[in-house]
Amino acid sequence: MTELNHLAVAVATVTAFLLSTAWYTAFGARLARLSDAYATAERPPAWTVVAELGRGALVAVVLAWLTREADVSGWPGALVLASVLWIGFPCVLLAGSVLHERVPWRLAAIHAGDWLLKLVAITVIAGTWR
Helix, strand or coil: CCCCCHHHHHHHHHHHHHHHHHHHHHCHHHHHHHCHHHCCCCCCCHHHHHHHHHHHHHHHHHHHHHHHHCCCCCHHHHHHHHHHHHHHHHHHHHHHHHHHHCCCHHHHHHHHHHHHHHHHHHHHHHHHCC
16 A cells, blocks of 8 residues: 655645635635625634644545545546535535525535635645655
């Protein structure tokens, strides 16, 4: 069994964090209208950055392992895997929050877009950089 490429995992983690930061910055005004959680203009506390990097690292490790075990090498296979994972997990979970918790569908769509970006970036990096 080959080991995971730790440098690829680190790069994927940072890439996902930067993409997510840009995504939520771009949708900041809309998020503020949709949810009180985004209504303040305050910078988030530093610990949230560490927490998000930790969450991203965990996703990157899991996806690096999955791409290896599924023998995904190259960006076409990585895109397919990322798309399937996106539909099967974040989309399904977010749809549940819309259906059962009355989360506005536009808010869920913004979160789904963020997850699509992260899953594609991480899976392509992990699937091409072994």
